[in-house]
Amino acid sequence: MALTITATVSKKVGKPNYGSEGFTLTVQSEVSNMDQVREESHRLYLLLNESVTQELEGSTDTPSKTGEWPKLVPATPTSRVWRASDKQRDLILKIIDENGVDRGDVESLSLEMFSTSNLQELNRLQASGLIDELLQRYGKKSTRGTTPSGRFNGRTTR
Amino acid sequence: MIALAEAQKESVGDILEEPVSASRINLFHSCRLKFYYRYVLKLIKPVNSALHVGKAVHYGLQEWSNRRWLGKPSGVEDIRESFLTHWKTSLDENPVEFLEGEEEAQRDKAWALVDMYLRETPIPMEEKPEAVEVSVEADLSEHGLPTLRGVIDLVRPGGVILDYKTAAASPNEDQVLHRNETQLTAYGLLYREATGEKESGFELHHLVKTKAPKLVVTRHKPVTDKQKSKLFRSIESYLGGVEREDWIPSPGLQCAACEFFNECRGGVL
Numbered sequence: 001m002a003l004t005i006t007a008t009v010s011k012k013v014g015k016p017n018y019g020s021e022g023f024t025l026t027v028q029s030e031v032s033n034m035d036q037v038r039e040e041s042h043r044l045y046l047l048l049n050e051s052v053t054q055e056l057e058g059s060t061d062t063p064s065k066t067g068e069w070p071k072l073v074p075a076t077p078t079s080r081v082w083r084a085s086d087k088q089r090d091l092i093l094k095i096i097d098e099n100g101v102d103r104g105d106v107e108s109l110s111l112e113m114f115s116t117s118n119l120q121e122l123n124r125l126q127a128s129g130l131i132d133e134l135l136q137r138y139g140k141k142s143t144r145g146t147t148p149s150g151r152f153n154g155r156t157t158r
Numbered sequence: 159m160i161a162l163a164e165a166q167k168e169s170v171g172d173i174l175e176e177p178v179s180a181s182r183i184n185l186f187h188s189c190r191l192k193f194y195y196r197y198v199l200k201l202i203k204p205v206n207s208a209l210h211v212g213k214a215v216h217y218g219l220q221e222w223s224n225r226r227w228l229g230k231p232s233g234v235e236d237i238r239e240s241f242l243t244h245w246k247t248s249l250d251e252n253p254v255e256f257l258e259g260e261e262e263a264q265r266d267k268a269w270a271l272v273d274m275y276l277r278e279t280p281i282p283m284e285e286k287p288e289a290v291e292v293s294v295e296a297d298l299s300e301h302g303l304p305t306l307r308g309v310i311d312l313v314r315p316g317g318v319i320l321d322y323k324t325a326a327a328s329p330n331e332d333q334v335l336h337r338n339e340t341q342l343t344a345y346g347l348l349y350r351e352a353t354g355e356k357e358s359g360f361e362l363h364h365l366v367k368t369k370a371p372k373l374v375v376t377r378h379k380p381v382t383d384k385q386k387s388k389l390f391r392s393i394e395s396y397l398g399g400v401e402r403e404d405w406i407p408s409p410g411l412q413c414a415a416c417e418f419f420n421e422c423r424g425g426v427l
Contacts, residue, residue: 083354113227113286124352125313128292133228 005029005040009048011056023055036090043081082120084127091131092119099138109133168198173400177295177307178393180341186396191407195418198405203417210254211268212324215365216311217244218272219322223290223312226283234276241269267367271324274371275363281314288313296351303393308341308348317358319345324365334362334376343389346381356380 010024025048029040082089096103107117113133114126122130186193195201205213218241225232245265256264289310296306312320321341323329335342342360349357360378365371407422416422 112229115286123354125289125292125294125349128294128352129289132292 005037005044007041007044007048009045009052011052021056023052025052025055036093039089039093083123085124088124088127088131092127092134095131095134095139101134101138106130106134168200170198170400170403173197174397175304177305178303178396179307180344183344183392183396184340186399187392188412189408189416190399190405191422192416192418194405195421201418201421205252205254206417207254207256207260207264210248210252211264213248214241214245214265214268215271215324216322217241217248218269219275220291220311222272222276223287226285227287227290232283234273237272237276238269241272271365271367271371275365275373278373279363280375285315288315288317292352294348294352296348298390298393301390303390304397306344306347306393308344310345310348313349314361317349317353317355318361319349319357319359320361320363321345322363322365324367326367328366328368328372328374329362329364329376331374331376334364335378338362339385340389340392342378343381343385347386347389 006026006028008024008026011022027044027048029044084092092106095101096106107119110119110122110126110130111117113129114122116122119130182193182197185196218237221240221244222232222237224230225236230236242265245268249261254261290312291309292313293307293309298304298306310319311322314320319342321338345360346357349355357380359380362376362378364374364376366374413419413422
């Protein structure tokens with residue numbers, strides 16, 4: 001069952017001559033289980049806070065001379081958005097959560113394997129490799145194998 | 159055994175909804191009846207010694223890559239120790255009926271291949287893989303096709319996709335690409351989907367089981383649009399055949415090594 005998260009960030013800033021300007025931004029997002037709520041809430045807050053602040057500071061793009069707004073640019077890997085699939089992100093966080101693994105240890109492992117400790121930067125291929133190793137160390141019996149049935153074991157990069 | 163298998167028979171509708179892989183596509187196009195026995199009737203055959211050797215060799219190479227990746231000891235003796243342990247545990251899990259003295263001979267033969275590879279591999283010991291034995295999927299729904307799935311043996315830095323092959327004789331280099339085109343094309347598309355980048359090429363490392371084992375490496379270019387199109391047509395053909403329940407056999411030289419030879423001769427259809 002999907003859970004809906006509604007996030008709102010509202011800010012007001014002072015303006016000359018005792019004036020003020022405020023901006024409220026609200027978005028909704030869905031997650032598939034409770035384990036994802038904290039991560040998604042954090043992501044939404046950062047996104048909204050950054051957007052609201054930029055609007056109020058007047059640093060966002062404004063309509064060009066042709067009157068057209070610039071196109072939306074997808075989030076980059078440096079934001080809170082994961083490059084791995086939602087399923088992979090959920091599984092990594094679940095393994096960390098359920099096994100009481102120190103996130104720092106997982107980030108160190110990621111650094112060893114992929115030369116980055118930022119889990120959000122891992123692409124699907126890398127996330128799959130990390131999940132394999134996490135399962136080997138903390139989770140179920142290894143999914144590594146060479147038989148067709150053992151290879152997939154219900155887990156892939158999507 | 160056949161009656162048992164009938165009870166577990168999978169519906170064609172279920173198969174059509176499952177992800178496709180290069181091995182499924184290749185099997186279907188090489189012999190539809192064999193596909194039927196394996197994926198529809200789900201007949202299970204005991205692991206034969208040749209298959210066990212192939213898996214053991216694969217394990218040894220995978221262990222070597224994993225150890226290098228994680229900075230663990232990966233010398234020949236370290237790999238040999240893991241290989242021997244795995245040989246025993248995998249036999250406990252999936253027993254193989256060896257002839258008198260055959261197990262030891264097969265084990266030594268398998269290790270000889272791994273040992274040869276560790277000595278002759280072009281991969282530097284200090285090289286870190288991008289991925290080892292990684293399962294990947296690609297959503298092909300925008301092409302009206304099911305999900306594509308595969309397991310890539312090794313991805314070398316820079317996006318070189320590598321697959322290990324064990325063979326009884328040296329490969330004919332002119333035929334290697336032709337015979338492996340479906341698999342390599344699928345792996346290329348899977349890599350692109352998983353990384354957002356184009357593969358830089360492919361390497362097939364053939365471990366040849368000659369008296370003195372040897373390694374033959376063949377290198378292949380990235381997937382072309384033509385190859386991609388061929389793969390999609392091949393998947394369409396596979397889907398059409400499964401939907402029609404076209405289980406017509408393709409008798410030929412390959413029947414000599416087919417595990418379903420007796421069922422085929424007996425006409426279990």
